[in-house]
Amino acid sequence: MHAAVVVFPGSNCDRDLAVAFEASGAKVSKVWHKDTEIPEGVDIIGIPGGFSFGDYLRCGAIAANSPICKSVAAHAKRGGYVIGICNGFQVLTETGLLPGALLRNAGLKYICKTVGLKVETASSAFTQGYTAGDVIDIPIAHHDGNYFADDATIARLQGDERIAFTYTDTPNGAKADIAGILSENRRVLGMMPHPERAADAAHGGTDGQALFRALSGALEAV
Amino acid sequence: MKARVHVMLKNGVLDPQGDAVRHALGAMGFNGVEGVRQGKVIELDLADGSTEADVTAMCEKLLANTVIESYTVEMN
Numbered sequence: 001m002h003a004a005v006v007v008f009p010g011s012n013c014d015r016d017l018a019v020a021f022e023a024s025g026a027k028v029s030k031v032w033h034k035d036t037e038i039p040e041g042v043d044i045i046g047i048p049g050g051f052s053f054g055d056y057l058r059c060g061a062i063a064a065n066s067p068i069c070k071s072v073a074a075h076a077k078r079g080g081y082v083i084g085i086c087n088g089f090q091v092l093t094e095t096g097l098l099p100g101a102l103l104r105n106a107g108l109k110y111i112c113k114t115v116g117l118k119v120e121t122a123s124s125a126f127t128q129g130y131t132a133g134d135v136i137d138i139p140i141a142h143h144d145g146n147y148f149a150d151d152a153t154i155a156r157l158q159g160d161e162r163i164a165f166t167y168t169d170t171p172n173g174a175k176a177d178i179a180g181i182l183s184e185n186r187r188v189l190g191m192m193p194h195p196e197r198a199a200d201a202a203h204g205g206t207d208g209q210a211l212f213r214a215l216s217g218a219l220e221a222v
Numbered sequence: 223m224k225a226r227v228h229v230m231l232k233n234g235v236l237d238p239q240g241d242a243v244r245h246a247l248g249a250m251g252f253n254g255v256e257g258v259r260q261g262k263v264i265e266l267d268l269a270d271g272s273t274e275a276d277v278t279a280m281c282e283k284l285l286a287n288t289v290i291e292s293y294t295v296e297m298n
Contacts, residue, residue, distance in 0.1 A: 058287055065284055094287065101289045106238050148235060148290055173236065 001219040013049035020196035024212035044081035047088030060090030089190035100149030106173025116168035129214030136207035138193040145192040147174035230261035
């Protein structure tokens with residue numbers, strides 16, 4: 001598996017994401033936001049967490065309009081895989097690759113802690129290493145993770161089993177307890193929690209490892 | 223010429239910041255504030271000949287996220 005990790009000014013989880021990909025056996029290339037091309041042969045693009053462009057205007061809004069994001073959208077349209085974590089999820093909603101938006105946390109506080117996530121579907125390359133119904137412990141670290149979409153969109157996500165993860169005890173006000181969602185073709189995942197921060201025994205938890213291993217297994221087989 | 227863009231959360235989208243301001247006003251003794259919505263104002267200095275349609279395009283593509291926000295444009 002060849003993964004590309006996009007780096008924006010203000011990204012701060014790009015290295016963690018690259019390390020998690022590498023630990024699962026992937027080759028990783030880092031791509032700068034001003035680049036216009038994704039390297040040849042990339043199977044999956046990772047949009048990392050952080051505070052791209054200082055969260056100015058809206059979280060992820062300026063990153064979503066950076067040169068590299070046109071190539072990210074083209075990659076997704078071709079059926080390529082994309083994972084956006086935390087700020088990366090915000091970027092993916094701002095680009096329109098995933099529906100909805102991430103609002104300020106309902107309690108107005110930045111929250112940094114490990115939370116329980118329920119795996120809602122094992123039917124995707126990202127979640128097939130889990131069993132639907134599993135509860136895993138993954139850290140969150142965000143100020144704007146309150147998922148919002150109109151009721152029709154929420155109903156569609158539920159009906160199509162595109163909700164990948166929900167919070168067992170929603171910390172941020174997210175509608176329908178949504179922590180992560182899939183695109184229609186199930187190849188784009190956006191999630192607020194950080195699986196790359198629970199991918200090594202030294203992290204204090206390894207519940208995120210199965211996501212990267214499953215992905216690597218699925219994409220090696222392609 | 224200048225344009226002023228007002229961006230507000232749409233009705234029906236929870237505005238926890240506006241709500242916090244409402245609570246603070248109540249705690250300070252300003253009674254009768256039944257709701258507060260907080261938005262933002264963006265002022266643009268534009269070259270002559272720019273049109274409202276140009277600014278609307280900017281709103282649609284960047285300045286507002288129309289999933290959650292509405293906007294109005296004032297040209298002057």
